[in-house]
Amino acid sequence: MVARGSRLLPAFLALLVATGLWLGTSAPLLAGASTLSTVRINAGGDAVAPFAADQYYSGGTTLHSTNVVSTAGVSNPAPEAVYQQYRYASNLTYTVPGFPSGSNAAVRLHFAETWWTGSGQRVFSVRLNGQWVLTNFDIWQVAGGSNKAVVEDFN
Secondary structure (H helix, E strand, C coil): CCECCCCCCCCCCCCCCCCCCEECCCCCCCCCCCCEEEEEECCCCCCEEEEECCCEEEEEEECCCCCCCCCCCCCCCCCHHHEEEEECEEEEEEEECCCCCCCCEEEEEEECEEEEEEECCCCEEEECEEEEEEEEHHHHHCCCCEEEEEEECCC
16 A cells, blocks of 8 residues: 655655554455454554554654543544544555455545644545545545544545
């Protein structure tokens, strides 16, 4: 998974701004496997159950916010701390092991804009397995303001 920021204002522009990354399969990954695989990563942050500490990334810097983040209107939100900790960069990659090439997985990205106060101040795109799934994504615009959780699901 790769995300590339389209604007560099103080570097907070890329993947999973105040976020969690959730990967889960809709079926066992390997023939004969009896359980589903699920990986939850608190991108840029510490472990916050059920999310593991940040891992499997290449690039970026972390930042933590103390802003209260509203999860109103979000189905199955992450814990608030996940939205308050994030990794940012103009080019950032997460490569999560255990998901063979060509396997089907659900991906759930959690976002909250905790820094900028208007539309157009952080705009970025997200690519999953080489396919653009979000282009010119503006968290503030989608959420309708700062400090509001947004979740994007992909299958």
